[in-house]
Amino acid sequence: MPDLLAARSQMGVSLAFHIVFAVVGIAMPVMMVVAERRWQVTGHAIYLDLAKRWAKGTAILFAVGAVSGTVLSFELGLLWPGFMRFAGAIIGMPFSLEGFAFFTEAIFLGIYLYGWGRIPPQAHLVAGALVAVSGALSGVFVVIANAWMNAPTGFHVVNGRVVDIDPLAALANPAALSQTIHMTLAAYAATGFAVAGIHAFFLLKNPANAFHRRALAIALIVGAPTALLQPLSGDFSARHVARHQPAKLAAMEALFATRAAAPLTLGGWPDMEARETRFGVRIPYGLSLLAFHDPGAVVEGLDMVSRDEWPNVAAVHLSFQVMVGLGAYLALVALWAGWLAWRRSDLAHNRWLMRAVALATPMGFIAVEAGWMVTELGRQPWVIQGVLKTADAVTPMPGLVVPFLVFTLLYCFLGVTVAWLLYRQIVRSPAAPEWRGFYMPDEQAR
Amino acid sequence: MTLADVIAGIVFAALNAYALLGGADYGGGVWDLLAGGPRKERQRERIAEAIGPVWEANHVWLILALVLLFTCFPPAFARLGILLHIPLSLVLIGIVLRGSAFTFWRYGGQADDEQRHWGVVFAVASLVTPLLLGTAAGAIASGALGEEGKGSGGGFSARYVAPWLTPFALSVGVFAVVAFAFLAAVYLTLEAEEPELREDFRRRGLGAGAALFGAALLVLLLSRGGAPRVREGLIFAPWAAPLHVCTAAAALTALAALWRRRYRVARMAAALQVSLILWGWGLSQYPYLLPPDLTIAAAAAPAVTLRLVLGTLALGGVVLLPSLYYLFRVFKSIEPRA
């Protein structure tokens, strides 16, 4: 395995692993806080139980998120010293801000998890809310750094030297807004639907279970609206990409030749040698409409960049299709659930809806992974779009396949363990009070 | 003193905080590994309870130092990443295993044998990780990371292994482990509820304090060949003598207070002692960030970046310090536990 490939793979594995826990760390505190607040308002112990059980699972996920995030911070230097030498002074700012967000997050998480009964209830709730806010902020800051890699601003390169550094301009790079909105929504949508899906699975067995009914409601409140907004925000992102990274857009849409009135290709297999996409379904004018909101607009194809600057078209196109497909599914389910709730129908007794929600459990997370593959693979061969090639950023250290394999094994092992522990906690926890079969209509909870 | 010096000082202060807080969490793991006697399980319980609420926050000091380093001194960060790739990768494995094992152990549900395996992983990783971190620090102090990132030249092992696999660097690693264990034992005397448990930790603190003298002596002896520059500074600089006097005073106070069961004094003195040792190292290699050739000024990012980071730090501090104060007020009693 060439060293560059090993480094890229190690970075990809580390990020793909971390993002799962980061997403949970952003969204789970919101649900815990909502449950705890309901407990304080209604006085019903079922909500307290819910908040505590969610907190227990979150504690495990959070710790793994923190340590895998630490790995990432080091890996920026261990794998990409060339990148950091170039970019550190320019985009260090969001990372420093992120550092403070981590601090507040870790501090108040400690207070939240261990503070039950030690601090006043209101203070406990505020601690939870602070965890939620700082979690979202840390995600936002790190995504701003990533957005800068896609749309670098705030510096000039003169004779190979970086001059006129302006970290604030880098912070305000043109990709920052679309990416941070899309990522933050993704965190809530993915986690909301994952949690809703697990509880829907139990409700399929027993729709009267009061515990799972409450959990489902809270999870859908977080997941459904964000899943509905996600396609809109994705469109915003796509239009941005069309302007700033035409090669990435062309790869996403498997568009080889520049043309006006470009059609949208659904599915299909891009053949990079023959420069055509086979078996796809084409929607006339679709791409021009989506990318520029104008059916006649010219969309740049891959022919605009030289062949050695193409990303892996098949991987990017496929990932994009997966994300959009799953996003469409989640949005439809959200719409359906919202419609039923508006009609005051009992969601938990609607077996088809529960099946659809249970099916959605992993989908948000798969969409998140696929979306990041689009962003990161689509940027290749650049680590900083148009400025620095990935090959020039990698460490000179040889034998990188060894750390790649070691970290991959470590993460596989951790992933399996976490899944096992959560399973044990969710499904078999003997300490759980038996809410099972205990039916309580909504009015009584007031 | 330039702006870059100030920020280098802040990075070092963050490392200092990491040593005092995160370091003690490692030390707790070491005492978990060495738990023994009739109250073995109680010791382990108490250690885990002390670490639980704070370890994630304590850990962020390392992240903060790292982030500040790569923002404000990018060439130094890049060079460290290249030349210390191996020990730092091992540190990361240690950090990952330690943090997750601790959580799996404490949050995994049933307290059965399977769970105790995680306790063992946590304890072993708590021993190995600071050893390697200390070794990396030793490699920096020894001036082996020079020549524009070329190490000592030559082949793979000359470049990527030799700089840190030296007796001196390893002795710094040992020193770090002993210092962290010492801090942990001293802090734990204030955490223990039962008098017998407190005595357990007091004895361990006294033992570790004595061992720390030995470890310091070892580092000093090896520094002759291993880290001449730091050694020079520590002996001949104008600030050297007062620093040594203060450090020695702190060390003796810590041990005496521990002996006389004045635990709060002991905690202050032990923390001061470890901090002074760290600053001694920092001062002795000033103005170099990575001796023998990369100075703070040469590695510093442009002034705009530094100014903005300083502003960020001020702003962040306003949020951070009260929060930290609250965390420790809730979970760490000022008085010994009744």
Ligand code: HDD
């Ligand atoms: C729950 C997850 C999720 C869902 C349902 C969607 N996305 Fe997404 N998408 C992400 C999660 C995500 C992500 C993982 O969060 C990415 C990676 C980088 C980023 O900023 O967000 C992303 C990136 C991303 C990009 C690339 C941005 C860039 O490279 O700068 C585009 C164009 C879209 N998305 C478009 C869409 C569209 C049109 C969707 C319609 C349904 C959609 N996404 C649903």
Ligand code: HEM
């Ligand atoms: C957590 C979500 C993310 C995922 C899943 C992800 C995924 C990936 C993948 C798969 C690669 C390898 C791409 C390749 O070389 O073909 C990569 C590279 C990289 N990513 Fe990301 N990424 C994420 C977020 C970020 C963020 C927020 C940054 C921010 C600064 C970042 C910085 C990098 C760098 C520096 C590389 C190496 C250079 C390169 O290959 O372009 N990534 N990432």
Ligand code: HEM
């Ligand atoms: C290059 C990319 C990244 C780096 C260097 C990085 C770094 C880190 C670090 C050091 C931590 C640990 C903080 C602690 O000790 O509490 C962490 C945790 C976290 N990261 Fe990342 N991260 C990256 C990508 C991302 C992305 C893409 C997101 C989300 C959008 C994200 C969101 C979070 C969150 C919310 C946490 C808090 C801990 C948790 O929720 O588990 N990170 N990250």
